[in-house]
Amino acid sequence: MAQVATESATTAFSDRLAAAVERKRSQLCVGLDPRVDLLPVELRGDPPADAVARFCRGIVDAVAPHAVAVKPQLAFFEALGAEGMRALEEVCAYARAAELLVIVDGKRGDIGSTGRGYAAAYLEGDAPLGDALTVNPYLGRDSLDPFLSACRRSGAGLFCLVKTSNTGGADVQDLALSDGRTVWMQVAKLVDEWGEELVGANGLSSVGAVVGATFPREVGEARRLMPRAVLLLPGVGEQGGTPADVARAFTSGPASGLVSASRSVIYAYRNGGGDWRASAGIEAARLRADVWAVSGW
Amino acid sequence: MAQVATESATTAFSDRLAAAVERKRSQLCVGLDPRVDLLPVELRGDPPADAVARFCRGIVDAVAPHAVAVKPQLAFFEALGAEGMRALEEVCAYARAAELLVIVDGKRGDIGSTGRGYAAAYLEGDAPLGDALTVNPYLGRDSLDPFLSACRRSGAGLFCLVKTSNTGGADVQDLALSDGRTVWMQVAKLVDEWGEELVGANGLSSVGAVVGATFPREVGEARRLMPRAVLLLPGVGEQGGTPADVARAFTSGPASGLVSASRSVIYAYRNGGGDWRASAGIEAARLRADVWAVSGW
Known part of the structure; x- marks a missing residue:
């Protein structure tokens, strides 16, 4: 743990990510969305937070050879209260020890002093929970300053x-601005600006963007608007996106896109039967190979 | 606790709020932003989460006669990990037992299945943490469906x-749309629509809106765009807003605005000296009276 923390203090996130992508030849991020009602039967006797922690540790073991990152979805841990947060801490530490990057999916964003609380909670301190955090832009630049710091x-x-x-993202993100662009395109421009000062040695910024794989045309446009951003691409699998839909994300380098799949990997056993860990590993390996192939690297 | 949960299951939030406002003749919501470095010296020997819980309980005791609601800011509890979440649970239960409404300030918002996790975590179950939750509209209507349910x-x-x-809110919220309105005005229109089916007996919807007291003109415009929404008005006090700045919020009824003050109340002892509980009570009483006067009720 101490060694991981020291490394994270000295190397930019985008460079750590790029190194992991090239080492593993993988652009896969596995989402950890532990829904108690979907857990394997063998875990259901445990108290919910213990079952969630065991499940996530098993998934980490199964996908570690194939993925570069895991993305714990905070809501499912928060739903279990204080015990859930303890499970989150355990799972994050376990994933980092397995040399996976941890992207905490909290979609946080709040004004100044509160934002500092979130930055402290998730990204800083002696043993930060995660390597990266998802954030919401609705409150603007000053709300993100603590995270940029x-x-x-x-x-x-x-x-x-x-x-x-x-x-439903269209309700706000697709509103047409007076200059003909949409709200999300302007947010993309802001993200590109915010990330300027955080470009690593490999040319990618540590300020990335979430762009749904369910909108292939927009993935291409997002790549054009944010040439240095790592695009985190959810929506492959259960939501209907395919690896081919996100091919254009990768034109800024092998690590310029991360395909995020959650349910299709972690609950793969529910479709095929068999051991839940083995099923997750097989699905992760398959998706890793498919994405690597379309990425063109 | 059980009785509170039963009552909350049967009466709309807006009606419970309206009853509290009329009973207490108060439109004050006290924000619980417990920053460990600002806590009274007498609490600093405790483990941080214990100190935070003791501090918040003391503030609840002090402001309960003057306020209708408290608003715990999740970031400050999350910053303390699992112990912080336990402190949050304790503080929320304590505030509800003191007959204060609890508005959990999490600014949450996520896609479908994840949103259900948040709704379960904060608003539902046998003993929900809070009576209400702050949410972020960037992901659109379908992201809020679990909360509306x-x-x-x-x-x-x-x-x-x-x-x-x-x-910084201007970065996204003040963008000009093709029809001349701004993004926030369109979000206001959406909030008005989303709240239509949740209008209580008193004519107010249980879907309210956060509008900063730091923008008095926008408060009036927000009232016009969302005639049935309870406006939650932060920014009075440390951020520079005054009770007079939010007068126009109250034209839809005594409970149609809630002034939210955090630091100026809970850390009042840092300006005037004296007992921290007494100082918070005095400041809450003063602000309650000032707001009630300008509200015109």
Whole structure:
């Protein structure tokens, strides 16, 4: 743990990510969305938070050879209260020890003093929970300053919501601006600016963007608007996106896109039967290979 | 606790709020932003989460006669990990037992299945943490559906970010749309629509809006765009807003605005000296009276 923390303090997130992508030849991020009602039967006798922690540790073991990152979804841990947060801490430490990057999916964003609380909670301190955090841009630049400071100081990363994978995202993100662009395109421009000062040795910024794989045309446009951003691409699998839909994300380098799949990997056993860990590993390996192939690297 | 949960399941949030406002003749919500480095010296020997819980309980005791609600800011509890979440649970239960409404300030928002996790965590179950939750609109209507369901099922409330009190909010919220309005005005229109089916007996919806007291003109415009919404008005006090700045919020009824003050109340002892509880009580009483006077009720 101490060694991981020291490394994270000295190397930019985007450079750590790029090194992991090239070492593993993988652009896969596995989402940890532990829903108690979907856990394997063998875990259901445990108290919910213990079952969730065991499940996530098993998934980490299974996908570690194939993925570069895991993305714990905070809501599912928060739903279990204080015990859930303890499970989150355990799972994050376990994943980092397995040399996976941890992208905490909290979609946080709040004004100044509160934002500092979140940055401290997730990205800083002696043993930060995660290497990166997802954030929401609705409150603007000053709400993200504490997170940007954490990136500079501690080598953390951010992924800012830009164009999300759900259909309802259009309600706000697709509104037409007076100059003909949409709200999400302007947010993309802001993300590009915010990330300027955090470009690593490999040319990628530690300020990335969330762009839904469910909107292939927008993935290409997002790449054009944010040439240095790592695009975190949810929506492959259960939500209907395919690896081919995100091919254009990778034109800025092998690590310039991360495909995030959650349910299709971690609950793979529910479709095929068999051991849940083995099923997750097989699905992760398959998706890793498919994505690597379309990425063109 | 059980009785509170039963009551919350049967009466709409907006009606419970209206009853509290009329009973206490108060439109004050006290923000619980427990920053460990600002706590009274007498609490600093305790482990941080214990100190935070003791501090918040003391503030609850002090402000309960003067306020209708408290608003715990999740970031400050999350910053303390699992112990912080335990402190949050304790503080929320304590405030509800003191007959204060609890508005959990999490600014949450995520796609479908994840949103259900948040709704379950904060608004539902046998002993929900809070009566209402702040949410972020960037992901659109479908991201808020799980919360709207919780409002219908459990008598919970929402406060959707519309026009926030910080200057950086302009980056996204003030963007000009093709029809001449701004993004926040369109979000206001959406909030009005989302709240239509949740209008209580008193004419107010359980879907409210966060509008910064730091922008008085926008408060009036927000009232016009969302005639049935309870406006939650942060920014009075440390951020520079005054009770007079929010007078126009109250034209839809005594409970149609809630002034939210955090640091100026809970850390009042740092300005005037004296006992921290007494100072918070005095400041809450003063602000309650000032707001009630300008509200015109």
